[in-house]
Structures are given as structure tokens and as C-alpha cells.
Amino acid sequence: MGKPVAVALLALAALGFAIALAASIGEMTIPLEIIVKTVGNRLFGTAFPLNRIQEGVVWDYRLSRALVAACCGGALAVSGVILQALLRNPLAEPYVLGISAGASTGAVLVMIAGIGGGALSLSGGAFLGAVAAIALVGLLAMGSGGGSDRVLLAGVAGSQLFNAMTSYIVTTSANAEQARGVLFWLLGNLGGVRWPDVGLAAPVALGGFVVAMLHARALDAFAFGADAAASLGVPVRRVRLVLFALTAAMTAAMVGIVGSIGFVGLVIPHAARFLVGQGHARLLPAALMIGAVFLVLADILSRILVAQQVLPVGVVTALFGAPAFAVILYRARRPL
Amino acid sequence: MTADVTLATHEVRWGVGGVLMVDGVTLAAEPGRVLGLIGPNGSGKSSLLRLMARLRKVSSGVVTLGDANIDALPRRAFARRVALVEQQTTTEAALTVQDVVRLGRTPHRGPLSAWTSDDAAAVDTALEQVGLADRRERLWHSLSGGERQRAHIARALAQCPSELLLDEPTNHLDIRHQLDILALIRRLPVTSVVALHDLNLAALFCDRLAVLHQGKLARVGTPDEVLTEELIETVFGVQASVERSPRHGRLQVHYLMG
Numbered sequence: 001m002g003k004p005v006a007v008a009l010l011a012l013a014a015l016g017f018a019i020a021l022a023a024s025i026g027e028m029t030i031p032l033e034i035i036v037k038t039v040g041n042r043l044f045g046t047a048f049p050l051n052r053i054q055e056g057v058v059w060d061y062r063l064s065r066a067l068v069a070a071c072c073g074g075a076l077a078v079s080g081v082i083l084q085a086l087l088r089n090p091l092a093e094p095y096v097l098g099i100s101a102g103a104s105t106g107a108v109l110v111m112i113a114g115i116g117g118g119a120l121s122l123s124g125g126a127f128l129g130a131v132a133a134i135a136l137v138g139l140l141a142m143g144s145g146g147g148s149d150r151v152l153l154a155g156v157a158g159s160q161l162f163n164a165m166t167s168y169i170v171t172t173s174a175n176a177e178q179a180r181g182v183l184f185w186l187l188g189n190l191g192g193v194r195w196p197d198v199g200l201a202a203p204v205a206l207g208g209f210v211v212a213m214l215h216a217r218a219l220d221a222f223a224f225g226a227d228a229a230a231s232l233g234v235p236v237r238r239v240r241l242v243l244f245a246l247t248a249a250m251t252a253a254m255v256g257i258v259g260s261i262g263f264v265g266l267v268i269p270h271a272a273r274f275l276v277g278q279g280h281a282r283l284l285p286a287a288l289m290i291g292a293v294f295l296v297l298a299d300i301l302s303r304i305l306v307a308q309q310v311l312p313v314g315v316v317t318a319l320f321g322a323p324a325f326a327v328i329l330y331r332a333r334r335p336l
Numbered sequence: 337m338t339a340d341v342t343l344a345t346h347e348v349r350w351g352v353g354g355v356l357m358v359d360g361v362t363l364a365a366e367p368g369r370v371l372g373l374i375g376p377n378g379s380g381k382s383s384l385l386r387l388m389a390r391l392r393k394v395s396s397g398v399v400t401l402g403d404a405n406i407d408a409l410p411r412r413a414f415a416r417r418v419a420l421v422e423q424q425t426t427t428e429a430a431l432t433v434q435d436v437v438r439l440g441r442t443p444h445r446g447p448l449s450a451w452t453s454d455d456a457a458a459v460d461t462a463l464e465q466v467g468l469a470d471r472r473e474r475l476w477h478s479l480s481g482g483e484r485q486r487a488h489i490a491r492a493l494a495q496c497p498s499e500l501l502l503d504e505p506t507n508h509l510d511i512r513h514q515l516d517i518l519a520l521i522r523r524l525p526v527t528s529v530v531a532l533h534d535l536n537l538a539a540l541f542c543d544r545l546a547v548l549h550q551g552k553l554a555r556v557g558t559p560d561e562v563l564t565e566e567l568i569e570t571v572f573g574v575q576a577s578v579e580r581s582p583r584h585g586r587l588q589v590h591y592l593m594g
Binding site: 216 | 415
């Protein structure tokens with residue numbers, strides 16, 4: 001029992017360090033010591049004398065941003081693990097399957113076209129968009145005879161459709177400034193993130209992870225397909241319904257806050273499998289932690305790669321993700 | 337494993353897209369014996385097995401396990417009693433033989449319960465029974481077709497079932513592995529229902545045979561009662577001569593070229 005606890009502590013320490021780095025690095029470099037003291041002052045009632053501007057930058061901007069990045073990376077990676085297991089396809093993930101694209105369309109409809117008349121929040125719109133995307137991809141895949149290859153093809157078609165719809169809405173309804181904002185947001189942007197966003201991202205990511213963990217055995221049982229899982233006593237229909245809704249909710253919440261970020265959901269699960277193996281009781285926490293650390297680091301890179309400029313974090317994840325995608329494709333090839 | 341409680345179908349019907357695949361089949365497995373399901377392609381063997389495994393819901397009729405309608409049993413309780421070996425299923429995941437067999441313990445474990453010594457013992461026994469104990473660390477992808485089928489059977493045995501359903505377990509295997517798998521099934525201390533294509537193997541390894549023809553039960557009985565020249569002609573549409581083998585005393589089907 002000692003080893004899992006040690007590994008979990010180590011992973012948490014790594015995440016804590018990455019977040020501290022993210023709070024330290026930026027246009028104004030702030031020593032790690034100040035970060036620790038700020039957290040102490042704000043959370044534990046210590047009274048270190050600190051420069052108010054530094055404390056403000058660390059607490060109000062950088063820490064909230066790093067925490068959202070962590071939640072987002074973790075949630076996308078967990079979604080990827082779930083989709084890959086349920087669909088039995090190593091290439092399945094929210095972005096490839098068009099769930100992120102659907103969530104973007106939903107969010108843009110609320111943001112620009114004003115659908116819902118204020119009653120529907122951005123995240124609500126994103127959730128409806130994500131559900132619509134899953135439904136469309138599911139129907140297309142089943143209508144074409146099912147099978148995991150078909151699901152992926154349907155996902156590609158779905159993403160194209162939703163991306164086209166998003167572009168259509170942006171070009172016809174948005175003014176120039178809105179269009180620029182949306183474009184930046186669509187590629188994944190952590191710029192506007194503040195503490196209230198942590199209030200949404202953290203419960204969704206952690207709650208989603210807990211629900212996924214309760215289904216870890218069921219996900220293992222899907223290794224040989226849905227019928228094999230059913231013959232092992234897994235309530236296949238209920239598990240699928242719960243977990244597809246869960247991935248839709250996680251993806252939508254993250255897209256609503258930071259836009260759609262690709263490749264985290266695809267690459268991180270494979271990295272996690274490489275480290276801890278196939279069992280979902282270990283794979284899910286590993287993916288959560290690696291995804292969290294990865295996106296925090298990607299966000300740091302997005303701020304320092306180009307001087308005086310912040311890249312969309314989606315650009316950084318794709319720069320690393322695309323080559324990794326190629327490697328996975330190569331490894332997933334069937335023997336001739 | 338109660339010896340006298342067994343799986344039976346009563347006037348079971350099931351169809352897909354308006355086509356009746358199983359049409360009023362009443363059939364009971366005998367405890368501890370091997371029941372072979374034979375019939376041409378599309379005669380409803382796989383469909384009937386799926387209904388017995390509760391993977392599909394009957395349109396009419398009932399499937400019973402002992403006195404209980406299987407639809408009334410909790411899913412996991414049913415999976416502790418009845419295990420299914422499907423036709424040639426594979427996985428993309430990098431699982432070892434042991435990982436695959438451990439899946440068989442799923443219905444015995446709650447979502448949060450730890451791996452127990454009972455679970456470990458069941459897996460060890462299952463691996464012994466199929467002769468894969470020395471290959472438990474091997475990766476699924478490195479296994480031969482025969483080894484994969486054994487691993488599937490071990491996974492099913494780890495469920496500790498009283499009934500084992502197998503859908504053409506010898507498909508795509510060479511003759512040595514076919515004999516091997518069927519001899520293994522015959523040795524197992526469970527009631528088995530096996531869908532088979534090869535009539536000679538069915539005669540050799542099954543205690544009883546049920547012949548399906550266009551979704552209906554054409555005949556059921558011992559191989560001696562079932563495998564007649566007339567039946568083979570009506571059901572399979574081929575001319576055959578059936579003789580008793582002087583070597584093993586079982587029936588032997590010779591196909592005659594028209």
C-alpha cells in the first residue's frame with residue numbers, strides 16, 4: 001500500500017512545482033519564495049511583508065491561470081482515456097471526435113449570435129454543443145454500420161461540420177474585434193482566466209475524475225468489446241450513457257473557459273499507458289496528473305516561446321501533439 | 337456449482353430487422369455435459385447463444401437458469417453463473433494473458449473492492465486448466481490463435497461459471513488446436529453449449545447435439561440419433577454417408593461428391 005501513496009505524493013509535488021513555476025515565470029519574473037509566501041498569506045493567514053503588485057500578479061493572474069490549465073489538461077486527458085476505452089480506438093479523444101468543435105460552436109452561438117437570450121451561459125451553450133456533437137457522431141457511426149473506424153470517420157465529418165458552422169457564425173455575425181477575440185479563444189487561450197473560472201474547472205475536473213474512477217473496472221472490461229463487457233456483468237448501456245455525458249460535460253466546461261485545445265486528450269493517455277500500463281484504476285489518475293502538468297508547462301512555453309507575445313496554448317500543444325500523433329499512428333498500424 | 341440447475345430456452349424467438357433469426361427454440365443443456373449446436377451458416381446458432389448469454393433480449397419466450405427467468409437475475413449474479421467465449425475477439429490494448437484472465441473476476445468484485453486471494457486463486461486455477469500457467473506474462477499480441485482461444489476460455493473459467501457458452505471456439509484454428517480446444521472443453525467440470533461447424537468434431541466431442549435449421553430446432557439428441565444421412569441432406573443440402581468409426585466408435589460423416 002506504501003508505493004501508490006508515494007507515487008501519488010510525488011505526482012502532486014510535481015504538479016505543485018509546475019504550478020509554482022507557472023506563477024513565477026512571465027514578463028516579470030517573480031522568485032519562487034514570493035509565490036510560496038503569497039499562498040501562505042492568502043490561504044494560511046501568514047503575514048509575510050510582500051510587494052503588493054507582485055502579490056497581486058501571482059494571486060490574481062498567474063495562480064488562477066495555472067490552476068485552470070491544470071484542471072483543463074487533467075480533464076481532457078481523462079476524457080481521452082474514457083473515449084479510447086469505450087470506442088476501443090487509440091485515436092479517439094474529444095478533439096478528434098469533434099466534441100470540442102461542437103462545444104466551440106455552442107459557445108460561439110451564445111457568445112456572438114446571442115442564442116438563449118442571456119438565459120444560457122457560455123458553458124451551457126458549450127455543453128449543448130458537445131452533446132449535439134456526440135449525438136451526431138454516434139448516429140453517423142451507427143448508421144454506417146458501427147465499428148471503431150467508422151466512429152473516427154464520423155468524428156472527422158462532425159468536426160468539419162461544426163468548425164464550418166463556427167466560422168459561418170463568426171464571419172456573418174461578429175464584428176472585427178469579436179472575430180479576433182473568438183479566433184484567439186478557439187485556439188485555446190488562458191489569458192482571461194480568473195478565480196471564478198477555477199470555481200468551475202476544479203469541481204468539473206475532480207468530480208469527473210471521481211466518476212471515471214468508479215467506472216475503472218467497467219472500462220477494463222471493454223477491452224474485448226461491448227458484448228464481452230456485458231457478458232462480464234457490466235451494465236453496458238448505462239456505463240456508456242454516463243461516461244459519454246461525463247466526457248461531454250468535461251470537454252464543454254473546459255472549452256467554455258479556455259477554448260478548444262487539441263492533442264492533450266490524445267497524447268497524454270498514451271504517455272500514461274506507457275508508464276503505468278492498461279489497468280484503468282492506475283491509468284486514470286496517471287492521465288489526470290500528467291495531463292495537468294503537461295498543460296501547465298505548455299502554458300508556460302506559450303508565454304516565453306516568442307518574446308513580448310503570448311501564443312495560444314493550443315498552438316503549443318499541437319506543436320508537440322502532432323509528432324506524437326504520428327508516432328501513435330505508426331505504432332497502431334496493423335501487421336501486414 | 338449446483339449440478340442440476342441449468343440453462344434452458346423455452347419457445348424462444350428473436351429477430352433483427354424483421355428477419356426471424358431464432359424461431360421458437362426449446363432446448364435445455366444437460367448438467368455437466370457438452371451440448372453441441374450445429375447447423376448451416378445463418379441457421380441461428382450464434383443468435384441462440386447470444387440469447388442464452390443475455391446479450392440480446394428475446395422477442396418472445398423465456399430463457400431460464402434453473403427456475404429463474406434470466407432477465408430477472410441481477411447482471412453480475414448472472415455473469416457469475418454463465419460465461420461466454422465469443423468468436424475470435426481481439427483487443428488493441430497491450431494486455432498480458434494474466435490481465436485478460438483477471439477480467440473474468442469482474443462480476444465477483446465491487447467497484448471499490450480490492451483484489452482478494454479468492455480472485456488470485458480463481459485466476460491461477462483457470463490458467464492451469466487451459467495450460468497457460470507458464471505463459472501468463474505473455475502479451476496478447478504475441479499469442480497464436482490457439483493460445484488466444486485458451487486465454488478467452490481461461491477468462492471465462494475465472495468467472496467460476498456453472499455454464500459455459502462457446503461460439504465456434506475452433507474457428508480459424510489448425511486441426512491440432514481444434515482437437516486440443518475441444519478436448520479441453522470436454523474435460524472442464526461445467527455444463528457447456530458449443531456452436532460448431534465441423535460435424536465430425538461435433539460427433540467426436542459432444543454428448544448431445546441440437547441441429548438448427550432456418551432458426552428452428554430441427555432435431556436434438558445424441559450424435560447417434562441426430563447425425564443421419566437424411567438430416568444432413570435436408571439441413572445442410574449435401575449428400576453424405578454416415579458410418580461408425582472402427583477406431584473410436586463414434587459416428588463419422590463422409591461427404592459424397594455429387
